[in-house]
Amino acid sequence: MKGAGRLYAAVAAGGFRRYATYRVATAAGVFTNTVFGMILAYTYIALWDERPGLGGYDQAQAVTYVWVGQGLLSVVAVMGGGFEDELIERIRTGDIAIDLYRPADLQLWWLAADAGRAGFQLLGRGVLPMVLGGLVFRLALPGDAGTWAAFLGAVLLGVLVSFAIRYLVALAAFWFMDGAGVQQLAVLAGLFFSGMTLPLNVFPGALGELARVLPWSSLIQVPADVLLGERTGWALLRTYAFQAAWAAGLLALGRLIQSAATRRVVVQGG
Amino acid sequence: MADRQQQRQRQRQGAPSPGFERVGRSRLMDGLRAYRLIAWMWVRSTMAYRASFAMTLLGNFAGTALDFVAILLMFSRVDELGGYGLGEVAFLYGLSSAAFGLTDLALGSMDRLGGRVRDGTLDTLLVRPAPVLAQVAADRFALRRLGRITQGLLVLGYALTVVDIAWTPVKVLLMPVMLVSGAAIFGAVFVAGGAFQFVAQDASQVQNSFTYGGTTLLQYPPTVFAKELVRGVTFVLPLAFVNWLPALYVLGLPYPLDLPQWVAFLPPLVAAGCCALSGLAWRAGLRSYRSTGS
Numbered sequence: 001m002k003g004a005g006r007l008y009a010a011v012a013a014g015g016f017r018r019y020a021t022y023r024v025a026t027a028a029g030v031f032t033n034t035v036f037g038m039i040l041a042y043t044y045i046a047l048w049d050e051r052p053g054l055g056g057y058d059q060a061q062a063v064t065y066v067w068v069g070q071g072l073l074s075v076v077a078v079m080g081g082g083f084e085d086e087l088i089e090r091i092r093t094g095d096i097a098i099d100l101y102r103p104a105d106l107q108l109w110w111l112a113a114d115a116g117r118a119g120f121q122l123l124g125r126g127v128l129p130m131v132l133g134g135l136v137f138r139l140a141l142p143g144d145a146g147t148w149a150a151f152l153g154a155v156l157l158g159v160l161v162s163f164a165i166r167y168l169v170a171l172a173a174f175w176f177m178d179g180a181g182v183q184q185l186a187v188l189a190g191l192f193f194s195g196m197t198l199p200l201n202v203f204p205g206a207l208g209e210l211a212r213v214l215p216w217s218s219l220i221q222v223p224a225d226v227l228l229g230e231r232t233g234w235a236l237l238r239t240y241a242f243q244a245a246w247a248a249g250l251l252a253l254g255r256l257i258q259s260a261a262t263r264r265v266v267v268q269g270g
Numbered sequence: 271m272a273d274r275q276q277q278r279q280r281q282r283q284g285a286p287s288p289g290f291e292r293v294g295r296s297r298l299m300d301g302l303r304a305y306r307l308i309a310w311m312w313v314r315s316t317m318a319y320r321a322s323f324a325m326t327l328l329g330n331f332a333g334t335a336l337d338f339v340a341i342l343l344m345f346s347r348v349d350e351l352g353g354y355g356l357g358e359v360a361f362l363y364g365l366s367s368a369a370f371g372l373t374d375l376a377l378g379s380m381d382r383l384g385g386r387v388r389d390g391t392l393d394t395l396l397v398r399p400a401p402v403l404a405q406v407a408a409d410r411f412a413l414r415r416l417g418r419i420t421q422g423l424l425v426l427g428y429a430l431t432v433v434d435i436a437w438t439p440v441k442v443l444l445m446p447v448m449l450v451s452g453a454a455i456f457g458a459v460f461v462a463g464g465a466f467q468f469v470a471q472d473a474s475q476v477q478n479s480f481t482y483g484g485t486t487l488l489q490y491p492p493t494v495f496a497k498e499l500v501r502g503v504t505f506v507l508p509l510a511f512v513n514w515l516p517a518l519y520v521l522g523l524p525y526p527l528d529l530p531q532w533v534a535f536l537p538p539l540v541a542a543g544c545c546a547l548s549g550l551a552w553r554a555g556l557r558s559y560r561s562t563g564s
Contacts, residue, residue: 025472035479038499039487043344043351046494050348178322184329188336197340204346 007104008112015083015116019124026124029074033129037070041137055201060140061228065199067133068224071126075118075155076162076219078190080183083114084170088179091170100262107254111163118159142229150236154223157243161218164250165190171254174261195221215246297401304400308408316413323414330417334371337489338363338425352493357432358521359491364426365513366488369452370481371419376453377460379410381474384467390562403552406464433521441520444534451537452512456481458544459507465548465555484509492518492526500526511540 019026041063048059057065073079087110090096099106133139142148169186173179191197193216200211200221211217222239225231231239316323341363345356354362383406386392395405435441463477470476484503492500492514504510504527511533518525519534 022472024470025475028470028473028475032475032479032483035483036486039483039490039495042495042499043490046352046490047344047348050350054347178319181322181325181329184326184333188329188333192336192339197336198343202347203343 004104008108011109011112012116012119015113016120017116019117019120029125030128033070033073033125034132037067037129037133038136040066040070041133055199056230057199057201057228058140060138062199063133063137064139064141064228065224067130067137067139068227069196069220070129070133072155072158072220072223073196074121074125076158076194077114077118077166078162078187078194078196078219080166080169080187080190082117082163082166083110084166084179084183087167087170088173088183091173092177092179107167107251107258110167111160114163114166115159122155140228142227147227147229147232150231151223151227153240154218154226154243157240157247158218158220158223160247161215161243161250164247164254165215167254168250168257171257171261174264190216190219193217194219195224199224215250218243218246300399301401301404305404305408308405309411312408312411313413326412326414327417330414331421332417334367334418334421337367337486338421341489352491354491354493354523355433357429358523359489360425360429361433361521362491362513362517363489364422364424364429365448365452365517366485367422368419368426369422369449369512370456370485371415371422372449372453373456373460373481374418375412375415377407377457378412378415379408380406380460380464381467381477382406382409383464384471384474387468387559388471388562392559393561396559402556403461403464435520436522444516444520448513448516448537451541454541455508455512455537455544456484458541458548459484459509461545462548462551465551468555468559480507484512488513497527504529508540508544511537 044062044066045059048054048057048062052059054062074081087096090099099109102109130139134141142151165186169182170179172182176182193200193211193214195211195217196219200208200217202208203211212221222231222243226236226239338360341356341359344351345359349355351359383392386395386406392402395402398405459480460477463474463480466476467474484507487495487503488509492510500510504515510526515525515529516534516537519531525531525533
């Protein structure tokens with residue numbers, strides 16, 4: 001057990017280092033996040049000028065929401081682009097057969113690698129856009145360490161949910177061979193239902209209620225709400241329970257589908 | 271035969287100056303021909319998997335429609351954004367999206383250049399007897415990008431039915447001019463971004479902030495943004511000429527920054543200037559290319 005823990009820790013560290021290697025790409029990503037953050041922040045200011053208190057946020061909270069979203073975009077991989085491209089490619093080429101022989105759990109292996117990636121993205125691409133946004137706009141950031149710690153907890157659970165969803169997306173390649181269509185669908189759902197396009201509490205009526213209970217809300221909306229001080233005390237625990245339930249459910253579903261897929265897997269080539 | 275003639279005509283119009291006419295003409299012809307051949311090859315290859323193509327086309331359409339859904343959701347809560355109604359925002363959105371869609375269809379794969387520089391596959395393009403720009407631009411030509419153009423035009427059509435515009439012949443003429451010039455301005459940004467990737471290979475994302483970021487910016491009214499930002503996209507990176515300035519003239523709305531009214535007719539000139547500059551940048555970038563050598 002201790003050996004296994006060391007193995008996955010090493011895989012996670014590898015994931016971290018791998019993404020840390022591309023410094024120019026990271027800088028370019030920060031730049032892009034900042035530009036989009038600027039554009040969105042101005043549109044949100046106009047929106048909240050028109051309807052102060054929309055969705056229960058004041059203007060400073062709305063602008064902060066924008067920068068939390070830009071900071072987390074790559075961390076919770078709303079647009080995909082993490083491990084799943086690689087896993088899909090291995091399923092398509094049949095290399096997955098070798099992975100299934102390895103004395104390591106497939107799901108845990110990729111989870112460890114993705115956790116390493118998320119850890120780097122949080123430091124490398126999460127912090128700077130927020131700081132730059134704070135230089136231009138007045139942000140409603142919490143002053144106490146407790147809220148920041150609660151936020152990190154929500155981000156951690158968000159990464160888990162994000163991984164669980166993308167693992168399912170990748171496994172679809174066992175049936176479709178070409179994962180592009182499913183991946184594209186997943187990105188669309190992610191962008192819309194995570195709260196990246198617009199905060200979910202601004203969504204009208206039933207659409208809003210639906211969006212808030214879907215797993216994607218764990219990626220952006222929930223962590224942002226925690227940072228903005230909208231979830232404290234029991235509400236915070238309920239929030240964690242919501243995220244953890246989705247994570248556990250989707251991870252379990254992933255294992256189930258994985259075992260079904262590996263029973264029917266036909267390795268291509270000779 | 272007719273095709274030939276058309277092509278020749280195109281070259282004549284595209285020739286930069288009398289002195290360069292001979293060389294310029296044949297280079298341009300080479301480029302267009304190579305572009306057409308490569309693009310057609312990619313179209314045929316995509317059409318081998320029709321179901322997959324239909325899915326990605328739909329995905330492209332839905333993906334770009336998402337921005338507009340966000341705007342619709344905003345307007346479900348407010349009547350105006352920065353003093354603009356939904357119809358007027360839809361007008362700006364449609365123009366920005368359609369113009370960008372045209373560029374994205376023609377040059378959408380330019381951001382793959384950095385990858386080619388890094389892994390050395392650009393060398394293959396250099397030894398082929400066709401202009402590199404045409405080869406890079408046509409690389410992975412994707413008809414699915416028609417989805418974005420369609421979506422933009424649909425929103426534009428919707429806007430035209432809801433917004434009251436006092437049409438004049440000049441305004442009618444300005445519409446197609448705006449779309450083509452706008453696409454050319456975005457095209458210049460794509461090519462300049464490509465040139466930048468010769469220097470910073472992993473930085474293809476920077477290009478996205480000016481292309482995708484630019485079209486997102488232009489989807490919203492200029493009154494929403496800070497004066498300095500509007501100044502920046504008017505005088506430094508002249509994205510405002512894609513739709514803001516000419517569209518405000520058509521809509522009969524006041525200009526940002528107190529600009530005179532005739533700036534509405536500048537887009538073709540601005541586009542020509544941008545294309546010339548980005549052409550120079552591309553040359554400089556290509557000259558600075560050093561192969562990875564392995």
